[in-house]
Amino acid sequence: MISALPLASLSRGQGVALWRQIAASLSEHIGSGRLSPGTRLPTEGDFAAHFQVNRHTIRRAMEDLAAQGLVRIEQGRGSFVSEEVLDYPLGPRTRFSESIRRQNREPAGIMLKIEEIPADLMLSDALAVKRGQPVLFARRLCLADQRPVAIGYHYLPITRFPRIAELLAGNPSITAALSASGLPNYRRKLTRIGARMPSVEEAKLLEQSRVRPVLVTEAINADAEGQPVELSIACYAAARMQLLVEN
Amino acid sequence: MISALPLASLSRGQGVALWRQIAASLSEHIGSGRLSPGTRLPTEGDFAAHFQVNRHTIRRAMEDLAAQGLVRIEQGRGSFVSEEVLDYPLGPRTRFSESIRRQNREPAGIMLKIEEIPADLMLSDALAVKRGQPVLFARRLCLADQRPVAIGYHYLPITRFPRIAELLAGNPSITAALSASGLPNYRRKLTRIGARMPSVEEAKLLEQSRVRPVLVTEAINADAEGQPVELSIACYAAARMQLLVEN
DNA sequence: ACAAATTTGTTCGTATGTATG
DNA sequence: ACATACATACGAACAAATTTG
Numbered sequence: 057m058i059s060a061l062p063l064a065s066l067s068r069g070q071g072v073a074l075w076r077q078i079a080a081s082l083s084e085h086i087g088s089g090r091l092s093p094g095t096r097l098p099t100e101g102d103f104a105a106h107f108q109v110n111r112h113t114i115r116r117a118m119e120d121l122a123a124q125g126l127v128r129i130e131q132g133r134g135s136f137v138s139e140e141v142l143d144y145p146l147g148p149r150t151r152f153s154e155s156i157r158r159q160n161r162e163p164a165g166i167m168l169k170i171e172e173i174p175a176d177l178m179l180s181d182a183l184a185v186k187r188g189q190p191v192l193f194a195r196r197l198c199l200a201d202q203r204p205v206a207i208g209y210h211y212l213p214i215t216r217f218p219r220i221a222e223l224l225a226g227n228p229s230i231t232a233a234l235s236a237s238g239l240p241n242y243r244r245k246l247t248r249i250g251a252r253m254p255s256v257e258e259a260k261l262l263e264q265s266r267v268r269p270v271l272v273t274e275a276i277n278a279d280a281e282g283q284p285v286e287l288s289i290a291c292y293a294a295a296r297m298q299l300l301v302e303n
Numbered sequence: 304m305i306s307a308l309p310l311a312s313l314s315r316g317q318g319v320a321l322w323r324q325i326a327a328s329l330s331e332h333i334g335s336g337r338l339s340p341g342t343r344l345p346t347e348g349d350f351a352a353h354f355q356v357n358r359h360t361i362r363r364a365m366e367d368l369a370a371q372g373l374v375r376i377e378q379g380r381g382s383f384v385s386e387e388v389l390d391y392p393l394g395p396r397t398r399f400s401e402s403i404r405r406q407n408r409e410p411a412g413i414m415l416k417i418e419e420i421p422a423d424l425m426l427s428d429a430l431a432v433k434r435g436q437p438v439l440f441a442r443r444l445c446l447a448d449q450r451p452v453a454i455g456y457h458y459l460p461i462t463r464f465p466r467i468a469e470l471l472a473g474n475p476s477i478t479a480a481l482s483a484s485g486l487p488n489y490r491r492k493l494t495r496i497g498a499r500m501p502s503v504e505e506a507k508l509l510e511q512s513r514v515r516p517v518l519v520t521e522a523i524n525a526d527a528e529g530q531p532v533e534l535s536i537a538c539y540a541a542a543r544m545q546l547l548v549e550n
Numbered sequence: 551a552c553a554a555a556t557t558t559g560t561t562c563g564t565a566t567g568t569a570t571g
Numbered sequence: 572a573c574a575t576a577c578a579t580a581c582g583a584a585c586a587a588a589t590t591t592g
Contacts, residue, residue, distance in 0.1 A: 073560060099576065110562050123500040131577040132570040141497075148550040247548040250388075251498035251516040251541035253370040269498040269516030294498035294516075301494040301548050303395040320579060346557060357581045378558045379588030
């Protein structure tokens with residue numbers, strides 16, 4: 057049903073690209089709430105007929121909206137208006153599950169893959185181990201209320217935590233695994249924050265469009281003595297999560 | 304000159320899109336340093352002929368690289384390999400100029416526009432003023448070594464700082480203007496961090512592609528008594544700047 | 551000041567591949 | 572197996588921005 061959308065008469069040849077006009081119109085509809093979160097949008101073909109333009113023009117507009125995080129495009133299914141965003145406070149005791157629960161959501165973690173890799177230059181530097189030493193590489197999908205919100209890439213020194221692999225395989229919580237390895241408490245020292253476009257795989261895991269950005273954090277966790285115990289790179293669906301720094 | 308590039312024989316119909324193969328190939332060349340920062344890439348037409356594909360296919364690949372921040376595309380000029388990224392530490396005493404100088408770059412600020420607007424719900428809430436009260440809205444472009452790296456949107460209560468407009472017009476530094484208004488010291492209380500695609504204007508100001516993300520921070524600065532004195536929204540070119548949180 | 555050439559940006563048309571239900 | 576819907580690819584033409592003559 058496009059009846060809910062105005063025909064927002066497009067002006068041609070006025071210096072404003074058609075796809076921009078269409079994107080702006082839809083953006084306004086979403087922002088104003090006339091199109092509510094989660095609702096499915098008409099197909100590209102329907103839109104094209106509605107606005108009297110080529111389907112490519114609609115696609116360009118939709119791509120833009122997806123990049124802004126206003127809509128989510130899924131191949132073979134359709135396009136949908138995006139949902140709300142969660143807060144993720146960054147601090148010395150940053151823990152995923154706690155933050156999510158504090159916002160009345162149910163946190164969950166799915167361990168995707170656990171493997172052992174030799175430390176390259178970056179890893180040996182970050183984890184203070186010798187180059188070539190074995191490092192555990194765990195990839196985990198983090199969910200809130202069944203919705204994927206982040207992917208975590210975790211690197212831990214196996215030399216220090218020999219049983220870490222089996223512990224993580226049983227329970228996807230890093231905190232629990234480190235605790236069971238004799239480290240009940242650790243602390244985040246530094247977090248680097250950037251933004252980039254997701255890889256194909258990341259977009260798929262996060263159930264988001266590849267033209268929508270992800271927030272990337274790179275953090276070093278250390279024990280009480282300041283010895284690094286984990287390098288964690290997390291990749292957040294920017295449309296569903298924002299970071300918080302309290303000073 | 305494409306001679307520096309390998310013909311990276313593309314495999315067609317193998318499930319991997321041509322534009323992805325091309326993007327990956329170029330990405331590898333940039334990552335390895337064979338294509339150094341700032342160098343100009345061949346035109347789309349040349350690339351198309353080189354890889355034996357349509358120009359659209361090249362454009363798709365280039366868009367992807369631009370979104371990843373590896374290249375910069377400029378209409379009418381060409382495409383270029385991107386330059387390095389700067390760190391921006393977030394903390395209670397976050398100041399742009401100091402951070403830039405600490406990395407041996409020359410900071411600069413260009414005041415784009417200063418206007419007076421009535422406080423809407425968001426502003427009255429953030430700045431603790433009544434709705435409709437006058438608020439100064441200043442937009443500033445921040446540069447490091449002549450290169451734009453961020454856009455700052457600053458909101459300050461005029462009721463408290465009556466001379467703030469003229470002060471900012473004379474010197475684009477917020478710190479200096481507040482100091483001259485009798486507030487030598489203020490503190491950042493909270494920073495919210497997100498990522499999104501830039502608007503057309505933002506992309507132009509930051510001299511970046513619209514398909515490359517920007518990091519967005521929203522911060523409240525307060526005086527010693529905890530009274531909010533400024534709401535600042537900053538928009539960083541993610542390809543040239545990353546945020547740092549030290550705990 | 552103006553014109554031409556170059557390069558990226560937008561739009562249309564068409565065809566085929568791939569994922570979902 | 573089938574229809575639907577998004578993804579990729581090609582070809583053509585023109586628009587807009589920039590540089591050069």
